[in-house]
Amino acid sequence: MKPRPASISARPVDDYQDSIEQLLRPLAARTVESVALPRALGSKLAEDIRSPIDLPVFRNSAMDGYAVHAEAVADTPVTLPLAGVVAAGAASPPPLPRGAAMKVMTGAPLPLGADCVVPVEDTNAADSAVTIHRRYRAGEFVREPGTDIRAGDLLIGAGTALAPRHIAALAAVGLSTVPVFRAVRAAVITTGDELVAAGNTLHPGQIYDSNGIALAAALTANRVDVVSVAHSTDDPARFLALLSAATGTADVVFTSGGVSKGDFEVVKHVLEPLGGQFGSVAMQPGGPQGLTVVAGVPILSFPGNPVSTMVSFEVFARPILRRLAGLSEVDCYELPLRTAVSHSPAGKRQFLRGKLLHARSGEAPAAHRPPEAVEVVSGPGSHLVAGMAWADALIDVPAEVTALPVGTSVRVWSL
Template structure:
């Protein structure tokens, strides 16, 4: 894998995406770990899960009512003496006397000797006796052990991304932890002397560091474990130190800034010495890109303009990271463009847009520094490189943000 020199034709978006996939696909073999049930939502099972016990665990009532022998209510109406009350959570096992009834609550154990439950709304009681007005057959409103799941039965298969419904079933059989696929671990490094943390006083020429927190949010949103977010100035020694810290703890490192054709491109200068490849991709925004491998860890280097960074993540990183996490691909749709567009020949444009009126409107301001305009967008509009004048009404490919 290599970039051609910058004077050569730029690499296509598709070609660059394939190279990134080749670098990241081995992370599918990253192994497993144990997760507590309370933290398992959204995780992917690494192994099949089998029920350790029957559900229901014991015979219990499906209704608030009265546990009786069906033979006792074969002829109705009939009045039966009350022999007690069984609440949910009752661990005693009182036996139902012949010809009597016991009041039971939903989920309460069915007393030995009873074989059906009369719903409370079909009875009248004075507290000492109960009059049953509708007879029932044996088994009615009785939940038998194992009617939901039997011990040893498969509950969830390896690869399942755990949703609340899975958590409910797995917790119901008493599991407190699960074996899940380890999340991809990512580190983020932003670069630039001009970047300052939120809340700091800005001097002329300085800006707030939005890319670090934005990339971390994008990674977390796609089930990636962000292990560090660091910033480096344009000093090569400092960047090398931040890079060493990142590759020591992450499966993949994302850098932002320092990849263009200027005089202080610290990411390109340092990583090129380590075999990294930098060059242009035929896209806008996000043209300058870099790919490196440091100590066997892939390093994806995006340009530093905020929109360029986020578009690069959406186009190149998010699809493969979602597949690695077991998440579904986000649907790409085709919709009419509601505004005309002029696009540079030979470059694929990813324009910020907003869904409306059965199509997609462009969000005003397409410069790669206009991060506030991206906040108003909910899609990227994919304008192919051969299109230069795109009329309103043209069907375009739309990628959700």
């Protein structure tokens, strides 16, 4: 990665996004591994999977009922003698005598000579006979071999992120392992003497470290394997030791804090001599940013304010990580504002926290209804982490815009 001249500052957001895309794109070539089916959920399939067998494997009943020859029930009602019972899992049943019926369970193999199944609901049975009240045609409630998929047909295509429905199909054709791309491995390092882990007592000047656990959660939610989460003080030796451990196990490292223009910017002070690029991106929040490659491992350095950290992840890391994992694109909308934006800094692309407002549609829950508008929640401050908890979207205000009245159409990213 070529360093940028030190004089360049306030890079456009799109330009910085491109730099991160280029840095992380090689991770698409990570190794392929064969994993047991129960562990494959969420993994990205490395090659096409073709069915090794027909589904259904054999001719079987789609209902609990009576296997008959259609000609025997052409005129109903009709009473037929019972020739036996076939349970699911039974071996080859004896042939069905002509003019008789054989009781079958759902999934049970059909006896030779039967070509339809009469559901239990349309019958009355005695000990040795069954009366059928409705006519059925050949093929009804019969599952023929290969009507779901034929041996050799494509079952799941390469690049698919395996969901429970895919796991079910793979298991149904008898596969116990599948070839998948190893998940991207990430390490997280938070920095700052003032940070204390949740659960401890705060002393004057200290705050709780929310960035480590938040970044780990965001990574996990986007199918990234978090291999470590650590906290460094502002001591360069401590940070360098944690960084060395992280780059030894991770494909990408995320840091928070220590990237601005203060006296104790440990991330910047350690990484700049190693070729790190640090400067401002024309956005709010999340202006100070850093990119470095150490031992071949990309390091994305976000500012330390909690909202800045999370917005930086959403804008710069989440889209490419989702593509690498085979996940769908982040939902994006053009929606009218329900609240005015009285001020947005000139020359900076602002990402306000928003709440999606959903149209009423019967009794469907909001998650299944399309959003019809968006409103601003909380203020623009990069420290308002509790306010961000109320948001489910980012409102993207262009850099050239300084105010927006109610009703203005804005670009919205779903969180």
